[in-house]
Amino acid sequence: xxxxxxxxxxxxxxxxxxxxxxxxxxxxxxxxxxxxxxxxxxxxxxxxxxxxxxxxxxxxxxxxxxxxxxxxxxxxxxxxxxxxxxxxxxxxxxxxxxxxxxxxxxxxxxxxxxxx
Amino acid sequence: xxxxxxxxxxxxxxxxxxxxxxxxxxxxxxxxxxxxxxxxxxxxxxxxxxxxxxxxxxxxxxxxxxxxxxxxxxxxxxxxxxxxxxxxxxxxxxxxxxxxxxxxxxx
Numbered sequence: 001x002x003x004x005x006x007x008x009x010x011x012x013x014x015x016x017x018x019x020x021x022x023x024x025x026x027x028x029x030x031x032x033x034x035x036x037x038x039x040x041x042x043x044x045x046x047x048x049x050x051x052x053x054x055x056x057x058x059x060x061x062x063x064x065x066x067x068x069x070x071x072x073x074x075x076x077x078x079x080x081x082x083x084x085x086x087x088x089x090x091x092x093x094x095x096x097x098x099x100x101x102x103x104x105x106x107x108x109x110x111x112x113x114x115x116x
Numbered sequence: 117x118x119x120x121x122x123x124x125x126x127x128x129x130x131x132x133x134x135x136x137x138x139x140x141x142x143x144x145x146x147x148x149x150x151x152x153x154x155x156x157x158x159x160x161x162x163x164x165x166x167x168x169x170x171x172x173x174x175x176x177x178x179x180x181x182x183x184x185x186x187x188x189x190x191x192x193x194x195x196x197x198x199x200x201x202x203x204x205x206x207x208x209x210x211x212x213x214x215x216x217x218x219x220x221x222x223x
Contacts, residue, residue, distance in 0.1 A: 004158070035213070042215030043159075043204060090158055104149065105206075107158035 002026065004108035006091050012114045018079040021111045025072050025093030031055075032074040033105065034066060037088040046089075049074055050096060078113075086115045122205055122217040130222050135192040137217040139205030140185075146208045148181060150190050153202045153216070162190075162203075195221045 005024040013019050025032050033056075034046040045058040049068035066076040072093075078085055089112075092105040123138045141148070147166045151159040165172045165181045165188065172179045178191040192199055202216040 043213040045212050088156065092159075104161040104164060105151075105159070107151075107160070109158045110156075112156070 004091060004093050004106050006089075006108035006111050008111060009109065010112050010114075012116060013081050014116050015081055015083060017081050018077060019081060019113060020075055020077045021089055021091075021113075023074045023076075023091030023093075023108060025074070025091075026095075026106055029093035029095045029106070030072055031094045031096035032068055032072065033092045033094075034074070034076050035090040035092065036060070037090060037110070038084075038086070043090070046076065081115045083115050086113060088112050122203065122214045124217060125215065126218045126220070128220040128222065129195055131195060131197055133195055133221075135195050135199070135219055135221070137190050137203055137219070139188045139190070139214065141188075141205070141207050142186065143207075145183070148188050148208070149206045150177075150179060150188075151204045151206060151213075153204065155201075159204065192219075195219075197221050197223045 004026055007022045023032055031050045033048040035043050036046055037043045046060055047054055047066050048056040052068045063079045068074045088110045090107055090110045092107045094103055094105050121140050127135055129135055145167055147164050149164045150162045152162055153159045163174045163177055163179050165179050167183055176193045181188045200221045202218050204213045204216045206213045
């Protein structure tokens with residue numbers, strides 16, 4: 001079974017631009033979560049999607065958005081990039097059932113965004 | 117603020133020694149998980165302990181959970197250079213992670 005795939009792995013943008021990151025979960029996994037990791041703030045939860053619906057959201061500004069498609073693939077978008085958005089963005093999937101119980105998360109290798 | 121907070125922030129030991137790292141959390145949980153992250157890579161799940169369990173083993177890993185103190189500890193026995201990584205705890209509430217413990221194991 002293929003793992004969680006994130007694209008692109010590396011990208012460089014300039015302030016004010018926008019970026020879209022993609023995440024393909026493990027086949028059969030319906031929940032996808034996104035995290036931002038920076039040296040100063042550690043690993044912070046952005047949002048979680050389940051069956052195309054945002055189920056949980058972290059404390060990030062509205063510039064950060066996401067969506068999930070019917071095949072469970074997910075994208076996140078950051079608009080009007082700021083220098084502080086430079087980070088490793090991690091996606092994780094889980095075969096989370098309708099009961100909402102959280103089990104093991106399976107992470108991708110991340111997309112490293114540098115904002116100049 | 118983060119739900120899971122790891123302690124210490126950094127730990128350096130020699131191969132063969134044991135490494136212990138701790139995690140504290142704020143609210144009631146159903147389970148707590150530990151993950152490992154090699155530099156710049158994705159996280160890998162190590163072990164999950166449920167709120168009704170006090171101790172769990174997996175190979176060289178031993179995890180304890182004290183719900184009265186809202187804390188957990190991860191013990192890695194007979195450490196190896198390959199154990200060098202950052203270790204994170206995460207609770208089931210939105211899977212909020214802490215800043216991690218950076219473990220360096222010297223050969």
